[in-house]
Amino acid sequence: MKILVCVKQVPSTNEVRLDPVTKTIIRDGRQAVINPFDTYAIEEAVRLKEKHGGTVCAISMGIPATERLLRDAMARGVDQSILLTDRAFAGADTLATSYALSLGAKQVGDFDLIICGKMAVDGDTAQIGPELSAQLGIPYVTDVCEILESSEEKLRCKKITDHGFAEVEIKLPALITVSKDINMPRLPSISGVRFSLQAPFRVYTAAEVGADVNRCGLSGSPTQVVKSFTPDRTHQATHLNGTTSENADAVLKIFEEVR
Numbered sequence: 104m105k106i107l108v109c110v111k112q113v114p115s116t117n118e119v120r121l122d123p124v125t126k127t128i129i130r131d132g133r134q135a136v137i138n139p140f141d142t143y144a145i146e147e148a149v150r151l152k153e154k155h156g157g158t159v160c161a162i163s164m165g166i167p168a169t170e171r172l173l174r175d176a177m178a179r180g181v182d183q184s185i186l187l188t189d190r191a192f193a194g195a196d197t198l199a200t201s202y203a204l205s206l207g208a209k210q211v212g213d214f215d216l217i218i219c220g221k222m223a224v225d226g227d228t229a230q231i232g233p234e235l236s237a238q239l240g241i242p243y244v245t246d247v248c249e250i251l252e253s254s255e256e257k258l259r260c261k262k263i264t265d266h267g268f269a270e271v272e273i274k275l276p277a278l279i280t281v282s283k284d285i286n287m288p289r290l291p292s293i294s295g296v297r298f299s300l301q302a303p304f305r306v307y308t309a310a311e312v313g314a315d316v317n318r319c320g321l322s323g324s325p326t327q328v329v330k331s332f333t334p335d336r337t338h339q340a341t342h343l344n345g346t347t348s349e350n351a352d353a354v355l356k357i358f359e360e361v362r
């Protein structure tokens with residue numbers, strides 16, 4: 104089975120800095136980690152490889168410093184990595200990001216399965232998985248919490264829905280996004296770390312993947328951030344220490360005041 108796993112670099116801190124002019128996230132790579140959901144995607148890809156044979160390739164669109172995180176993925180069982188990095192990709196919204204990733208995926212050739220995290224903890228849209236599958240013309244299942252059956256031809260997945268769970272069968276090639284319930288990611292092994300230092304790692308520019316620059320980065324992004332700001336914390340907490348009925352009256356009074 105040939106598996107592609109999408110790995111995004113995200114800030115390891117809550118103090119995300121925004122460029123006041125472009126309104127985009129300032130990414131310097133110093134405090135970056137693998138998006139937590141993607142560590143589950145990596146683990147599931149490696150487990151499927153261990154079961155069926157084949158290879159796992161990690162792919163990321165990001166700044167050059169993302170190499171460190173892709174090497175970390177290779178220390179956890181990924182065989183090779185692709186980094187799409189170019190100034191032309193900077194400022195991408197989800198449409199431009201999924202376009203770039205689809206071109207990267209085509210460099211890998213005939214893959215059977217793409218695994219993404221359920222969402223990125225910084226962008227938070229959960230759009231990349233479905234958009235990437237649309238760009239590649241393959242079916243997808245989101246929020247997968249268990250792979251019940253897998254073969255070279257299809258997967259039977261348990262997915263989280265708004266009302267509980269659903270079982271979905273999907274023909275390969277396909278894309279899934281995974282939740283944190285799916286497994287317990289392994290830590291890098293010593294032999295894995297040694298392997299990762301010289302593992303196959305390929306960097307592509309926009310031109311090298313044949314990208315139309317008008318569909319990349321800020322110029323290829325129909326989403327425009329008009330304003331981004333940290334909300335002021337102006338609200339004060341009020342503690343109600345009365346009896347239940349006194350507290351209920353007090354809450355009612357507060358509601359009436361703010362109505």
Ligand SMILES: Cc1cc2nc3c(=O)[nH]c(=O)nc-3n(C[C@H](O)[C@H](O)[C@H](O)COP(=O)(O)OP(=O)(O)OC[C@H]3O[C@@H](n4cnc5c(N)ncnc54)[C@H](O)[C@@H]3O)c2cc1C
Nearest residue numbers: 109127164194196197200220222223226227228229230231
């Ligand atoms: C107008 C605009 C400008 C922006 N400018 C920038 C910018 O300058 N720099 C910037 O970094 N971001 C920028 N962003 C954010 C950027 O669009 C998103 O970070 C990106 O498209 C992914 O969306 P998301 O974070 O919501 O991912 P989600 O859809 O929540 O992620 C789901 C999964 O998709 C995969 N995935 C997501 N992104 C990547 C990736 N890059 N590589 C590999 N796999 C991935 C991961 O497996 C992840 O778990 C901008 C967004 C907008 C709207």
